[in-house]
Amino acid sequence: MKFRTSPDILPPRGHPAKRQSIIDAAAAVFCREGFAGANIDLVAAEAGVSRQTVYNHHGDKEKLFAAVVADITERCNARAFSVLSTFPDNPEDLEADLTVFAMRLNKSCIWGRDGRFLAKLIHAEGERHPELFETWRREGPGRVWSALAARFARLAFAGHLDIDDPDLAARQFLALVNVDLHIPWLFGETLSEEEQSASAARAVRTFLRAYGRKCEVAANALEEVHEA
Amino acid sequence: MKFRTSPDILPPRGHPAKRQSIIDAAAAVFCREGFAGANIDLVAAEAGVSRQTVYNHHGDKEKLFAAVVADITERCNARAFSVLSTFPDNPEDLEADLTVFAMRLNKSCIWGRDGRFLAKLIHAEGERHPELFETWRREGPGRVWSALAARFARLAFAGHLDIDDPDLAARQFLALVNVDLHIPWLFGETLSEEEQSASAARAVRTFLRAYGRKCEVAANALEEVHEA
DNA sequence: AACTTTTTAGACAGTCTTGTCTAATTCGTC
DNA sequence: GACGAATTAGACAAGACTGTCTAAAAAGTT
Numbered sequence: 142m143k144f145r146t147s148p149d150i151l152p153p154r155g156h157p158a159k160r161q162s163i164i165d166a167a168a169a170v171f172c173r174e175g176f177a178g179a180n181i182d183l184v185a186a187e188a189g190v191s192r193q194t195v196y197n198h199h200g201d202k203e204k205l206f207a208a209v210v211a212d213i214t215e216r217c218n219a220r221a222f223s224v225l226s227t228f229p230d231n232p233e234d235l236e237a238d239l240t241v242f243a244m245r246l247n248k249s250c251i252w253g254r255d256g257r258f259l260a261k262l263i264h265a266e267g268e269r270h271p272e273l274f275e276t277w278r279r280e281g282p283g284r285v286w287s288a289l290a291a292r293f294a295r296l297a298f299a300g301h302l303d304i305d306d307p308d309l310a311a312r313q314f315l316a317l318v319n320v321d322l323h324i325p326w327l328f329g330e331t332l333s334e335e336e337q338s339a340s341a342a343r344a345v346r347t348f349l350r351a352y353g354r355k356c357e358v359a360a361n362a363l364e365e366v367h368e369a
Numbered sequence: 370m371k372f373r374t375s376p377d378i379l380p381p382r383g384h385p386a387k388r389q390s391i392i393d394a395a396a397a398v399f400c401r402e403g404f405a406g407a408n409i410d411l412v413a414a415e416a417g418v419s420r421q422t423v424y425n426h427h428g429d430k431e432k433l434f435a436a437v438v439a440d441i442t443e444r445c446n447a448r449a450f451s452v453l454s455t456f457p458d459n460p461e462d463l464e465a466d467l468t469v470f471a472m473r474l475n476k477s478c479i480w481g482r483d484g485r486f487l488a489k490l491i492h493a494e495g496e497r498h499p500e501l502f503e504t505w506r507r508e509g510p511g512r513v514w515s516a517l518a519a520r521f522a523r524l525a526f527a528g529h530l531d532i533d534d535p536d537l538a539a540r541q542f543l544a545l546v547n548v549d550l551h552i553p554w555l556f557g558e559t560l561s562e563e564e565q566s567a568s569a570a571r572a573v574r575t576f577l578r579a580y581g582r583k584c585e586v587a588a589n590a591l592e593e594v595h596e597a
Numbered sequence: 598a599a600c601t602t603t604t605t606a607g608a609c610a611g612t613c614t615t616g617t618c619t620a621a622t623t624c625g626t627c
Numbered sequence: 628g629a630c631g632a633a634t635t636a637g638a639c640a641a642g643a644c645t646g647t648c649t650a651a652a653a654a655g656t657t
Contacts, residue, residue, distance in 0.1 A: 176403070182644080190605090191606065193606085196645095197604080201646070309548075313545055313572075324506070328502070343534075348579075350578070351576075387633090387634085409616085410615095420615095429616070
């Protein structure tokens with residue numbers, strides 16, 4: 142209910158393996174039940190640990206929650222950056238390569254455990270406790286997005302794209318990639334591999350219609366117009 | 370914890386005004402605190418009503434929650450349809466008209482009380498209790514989106530747009546309109562009027578770059594290419 | 598093997614919440 | 628004003644949960 146004082150995370154004590162297993166279990170429980178509904182006994186049981194050990198490691202429920210957020214944030218950002226490093230800087234077939242990249246992004250950051258958990262935690266507590274997610278905002282959207290924007294800018298500079306505002310293009314790319322995933326995601330449903338790749342392909346196609354090289358767009362358009 | 374049996378909503382009893390004020394208060398409390406964290410006494414106090422009256426009207430906490438979901442769903446869909454009726458069917462300046470439409474959509478469905486509440490409720494309970502939101506899925510995305518798609522299809526037929534898959538275009542339009550709003554939305558921040566309109570304008574510009582009439586796109590592109 | 602740290606099980610007080618019950622009061626309507 | 632329905636305040640039992648404490652067991656180290 143408070144988080145008033147700086148929500149320090151307790152310094153590592155005891156065995157790190159248990160510490161991590163507690164955080165993993167707590168993440169699952171907090172996401173399933175919400176902060177108020179989460180039960181420390183359940184966390185302990187799910188972590189295969191006694192309740193007292195949970196308290197030894199993390200002090201109290203709020204500190205445990207803060208530790209979970211920090212942990213998930215870190216892993217999520219790491220994963221995002223790792224996917225980012227597979228961006229097609231020298232594309233052979235830009236549309237195909239971007240589609241593959243979009244699918245990897247989906248798989249890692251949206252359907253992945255960490256991504257889902259982080260999103261749920263933010264939705265549940267972001268409004269009431271924005272402090273907890275400041276790290277994420279700084280490192281996540283703040284850095285990942287601008288890194289993606291830099292990649293797009295490079296593609297544009299190399300003549301593969303026509304982009305005036307790379308940051309905007311990056312955000313719109315991510316939004317388009319999410320279009321078909323959002324609703325199923327909300328209800329815990331999954332998309333088949335084919336659906337995912339079809340969705341990614343549609344997103345990339347639209348993105349390229351908007352940001353593809355002008356002369357190519359012009360050529361394609363003229364061609365189609367002539368046909369009609 | 371259950372919602373196992375069909376979560377019937379109690380038939381209206383007592384004074385409708387109080388009934389509604391209870392639902393309004395409950396909506397606010399459920400959204401702030403989550404289902405588990407919500408306190409019936411608090412709902413009663415916020416509604417200006419005694420606890421017993423809450424129970425008289427809505428049976429128990431779960432039925433109250435179901436009633437809140439039903440209420441918000443209905444109002445949210447009504448609002449969406451009402452905004453939809455302002456779609457620019459005979460646009461004078463397509464870009465400007467679509468931008469205004471996008472802003473109205475934002476104002477009504479995203480920043481509005483009902484929209485925020487519904488989104489939070491879905492995020493909090495959608496995975497655990499999808500039954501509760503089936504009405505929304507059927508009437509919301511299912512109907513509003515396809516209505517929007519129909520509007521786009523008409524614009525395309527009239528020669529204002531070049532769209533092969535109107536449903537997809539509608540979904541992508543909504544996604545683009547949301548790009549800049551999502552993060553601030555998560556943390557309860559608001560965007561100034563100017564920021565909102567700038568965001569809407571950017572979304573519409575990209576949308577039209579992707580779906581604008583081919584011959585116009587071609588003309589613009591050729592022009593720019595020639596300049597360079 | 599001796600010693601220290603960590604973990605465990607369980608009990609425990611204190612708090613909070615839900616949902617029910619009762620008796621008194623107010624409201625709406627005829 | 629009189630009557631029945633709706634509302635109120637408050638008490639209440641039953642249960643759940645947090646966070647602490649203790650004594651014993653287990654694990655890890657030298």
